[in-house]
Amino acid sequence: MRQVEVVPGAERRRWRTEWLDSRQSFPVTGNFVHEDYAHGLLLVHNEDIVAPGEGFDSHQHRDTEILTWVLEGSIVHQDSAGHSGVIRPGLAQRMSAGTGVLHSERNGAGYRERDRLHVVQMWIPPDTTGVAPSYQELDIEGDLARNALVPVASGLARHRGESAIGLGNRHAAFHVARLDPGSAITVPDAPYGHVFVARGRVDYEGHGVLEQGDAVRLTANGGHRVTALTAAELLIWEMHASARR
Template sequence: MNVTEQVQVVPGADRRRWRNEWLDSRQSFPATGNFVLEDYAHGLLLVHNEDIVDPGEGFDTHQHRDTEILTWVLEGTVVHQDSTGHSGMIRPGLAQRMSAGAGILHSERNGAGYREKQRLHVVQMWIPPDTTGVAPSYQELDIEGALARNELVPVASGMPRHRGAAAIGIGNRHAAFHVARLDPGRTVTVPDAPYGHVFLARGTADYEGYGTLEQGDAVRLTATGGHRVTAVTAAELLIWEMTATARR
């Protein structure tokens, strides 16, 4: 794989923003109205949306196909229902993976009612599967305890090297999703991979050699890694490690 080493810091303010009466969506890659997601992908990452959803609101039943969807809640709860019979409340520390496969219908809404004041703050990420047209599937994983260790935790992976780890299986052998919650002064090392994506979901952190990251900032990595990220304030990092690209 011939790729040139690159580190690109993307300020959160540079993301695309899409708003309506109940949703404020900040999109690292153009998603709303874009039907050729591969053209804007970094590595395998097609969609990386950070959404604020008002109480009682959300996405009514809609369809997906041949997409691996990871949902990570930062605040509040997501009420999930799908056409395979799965339903539940997704909260912080509980990861959700939905493989749309040959086709799935689902809805996702803020678990707080209209009269409550709890907003939903959630990050949703999409990657393509290795194989299309398979049966849809669903999985949850509670990693709240592991996140207390100030380490990089593999949350979802299709990579053979993570077999046996406490991670959700995803239908792409070239991708792994990691999360770290860090106390001030604690450090993690970014995996060295052909493609990487580091997103600061909370707090402030120092990215080795590239300065301070604020909430909403991201770093897109190509053919590099091994950098240290140190929390300045309490911080939460969402990191993708990828060995292939979705770009055509």
């Protein structure tokens, strides 16, 4: 069934501690089976604010494609497979947990600094389980300055050799668009889609104005025009399969 569901940012689950403010589009905190609440292949979509010097100590993941997109500040990544990096805005990062990997993620600013970390982390399942863990990052800042929909990470055949980062799922692609006021992009038409307003305000064709934190979940739909009313940044998933059992 063709469907366009607008999800206001205020309706997301919120989990707060002394150092973390996490807004979660799908249930994460607690004993949940992620596939039961997924939209398409998207299992987790967390928007987190992390205080200086704080972060997530070493913890384990398995058979998950984890994509991290920083909006403000920096995040320090280290994992048990020997990968490490400092991720900043415009630097795409993908970790494939495979057979299992331990990793930590912390705000790159120290306790005595003031820079908060504002980051969106997204999970999808892999095509094949039980493979070796892998890691990839690439600076695509220059590509994002052109008021267009840019494939940041993809497993789709049509993006081979084009997208910045590969995904271990041949049915999914993650796009980002940074738009000046008045600029517009067209949402990919796919069995499942997820459009998230990471910054600014936009007009979503046929469904009105969306603010920062709002999202649109698409089923058997797409082709809509999204126009920036202010400077805006959109994170868009195009998915040709579902994780639901």
